[in-house]
Amino acid sequence: MTNIISTHDSSRRFKSAALNQPMDHRNDHNLNASPLKIYGADVRQEQTLTAHALVVGDQLDSRTAVVDGLVEFGGRATAVHSPADAELLLRSQQFDLVIYNVHEDGESAVAAITALVTSSQPTPHIVIAHTAAPFAMIDKMQSQPCVVIAPPVNPEMLCSIIQQVLAHAEMIAENTRLTRQLAQRGTHDIVGNSAAISELRLRTLRCADGDAPVLVQGEPGTGKQLVARVLHDLGSRAHRPFITLDCSILTAAHLERELFGDTAVDSFRGGEPRPGRLDLAAGGTLVVQNIDEMAFMIQADFAQVLRERRFRRLGATEYRPLDTHIITTTRYDLSHQARQGLFREDLLKEIASRILPTPALKNHRDDIAALTEHFLRNIALKQGKPAKRIPAATMDILANYAWPGNVQELENLIERGCAIDCGPKLTPELIRPWLAAPTQDHNSSETGMSLKEMERKLIESTFARFAGNREKTAQALQIGLRTLSGKLRDYGYPPRGGPGSNQPFKRAA
Template identity: 45%
Template structure:
């Protein structure tokens, strides 16, 4: 994309993938003469070769430069090919082993790896046998490397919504990958708007459960009885009197992941039963006592300090112990402001894809404005700001003047204290009236910014005392009852003369 304005930020492009290391063979043998002979035979096949004499030296050499094949000859006392294969597997390397068998074949050594796929080369061997063994091992190494590359691509795709290169985000990605590979539950802690749903989805998509369902329950909007029914299901009667059991979320998510958002809102008795269900992997249905088994990863999330709740006896320690081993704390946007530029680009591209048009750019002044703002609503607040700004303007770039109205700050401490004491209806009225004034009485823009219908907005304004749409003074000033005090109670009209018939 070419920018004609120097004050517009061109976002950087994606870095190209690094080149792969050349294919090579490593010869491991304690006997120098045997090592030299094996290296000479390998070089005769046209493959580059290097020599090491101990397993420790082999591991150090592989750490510096990878090799597709390791040709193993006679080893030192106490060393085994099985130990080398285990070390290579733990490090995640693609190196494959070709083990030279001593003659006679009946004296097969016990150091050979038990894992399938290891090439065995009988001694004495012909050049053709050596070529075939190395070729087969190379093919397996390439297949292993391709699997690793595809897995990295899958993980990167699963983490595509976790935007940012700050140290906090790098730590979060590592924690997500570790949690995905583990089998236990996960506890996500963070302020509202930090992206609990995104992290939970990334853990699910990066795990072996990715092909199974991912289900979310918001515990803050359900009572204890309704939440238990959602988890365990219901038993209903058909018109003929036959019972039919409707499966709950634990059964529907079998093999997958279940996210319980706002877990701190779960009633204490249900917390105790939930702990037992997670620990045993089963539950007895509360209506018919049927025993139901499930295999579900439970992810709990909370936006409050659970340690404080446990001290006050409002959250069970046994439930925390059941999932607390996988605790992940999500960083706030205030702690990673260097990611605001990438997040803005991400949201602009998302809006552009939804609108079917090229993505907008953002000016340097507007970006500095975003970076200087204290994001109490975190990433969600930034996303809402970008979407509402783009909804009100169809230009090609975002400027500071377009963004600044959405970054309203309290004028003094009294204002902030007054907002904290308002009721929900009063806060709604304050937001609607402030937005209405911001757009100079334009009801279409106000409704679009608030993401409500024009009729809903007109009804709200009418309740607040504003004249009907299109009437005198309907733009800004609301009607006040005291304004009618100056009007006469009865308006006398002049008499009209009529003609006699």
């Protein structure tokens, strides 16, 4: 049970003469130990202290003197005997500040103040250590959020210090509020109002706090790169470089050189060694896309880099510090991949301290209308034209489509529809040719289709999903580029590089 020694309350106003003399040199040294530096007591002619303070101290005389000084200026004070009692009280009541009368020296005082600060969360109480202890303990409090003052301290000086401390705390609280408000505005690029998108925004805000690696995981086209950019913009490194590296388009040797850099002379850089992406992203953010495609040998090296927070260029002997926020993306469940031996567990441990899943569009269909309007507005701004309107018939088609390519497929469809027609509406005729499958029955089974027909449907839908990009289509289907081109030629598509070869809707009847 909390042992409350005394509680005092008063609303009297006290008038005092101004004290123009600054604190002595010892007090200056004490106050340098806190983030808030108070070098003098600027006491006003008339001041009222409305704060409610929790006074902690095991010596009755000094505790009573502090309480009487606060009450004399109209404040309120609750006194307790020990830091343990104060911790219990802070968990159940609200106080504006804590005044701790420290008489012991060393680690015990520092531990007590740390415990008081922790107990006062989430409210940012201010701890003032009104100490009679030897000054050797001051250096041990350098990292604590408190102001340390030394006796003798008269009531006027104490009141002035408390007012300055509370004003500083109010400024910090306002800055925190504005920062949080700005951060929430930064997530507006993640469009949608569904529960899935609201959860994604909230988790993005949480993951943006700090430099722990973040793994963004989701199906292709769900906006993993956008989320990575938002994480960078919301973090403390927003003003520093934002560098990306895609593991799926580079060979193992090229990827290793691009990631770590090379000591070999680069003629394109005036004879200087070639920097890697870790060099270029120093102080900022490095996004390693499709990390599941990283070769096993490089996975081992990258895991060691993240574990030791240092790296070295190929051919170098000296290490460089790693001062980079690492964000990785993947379309797979890497835990499942690791269990199957397809991904290194040591690297997964390093990159998956925070996992941020991006939802598939089929799981937040309520956002299709908002996303469509968002893309139409962006296109209108680029073209300097009014945004196209969306008829109800068009919206019905969009709402009932399966969207295997997720948000990216929707954006590509809107861009194509706006590019080939200058009319005021996005009509169904503009979008139907770009859809990979009938929109009215996207959940129906494929019963009755031959294997060849199913193969053609899969190839054509994937080809449409990647906007006619044959390299990405072949990679997604895990077939060779020549094999894909041969299949498309059989389906009536023009040869690679010919007119219309990248337009999947222009095929033979």
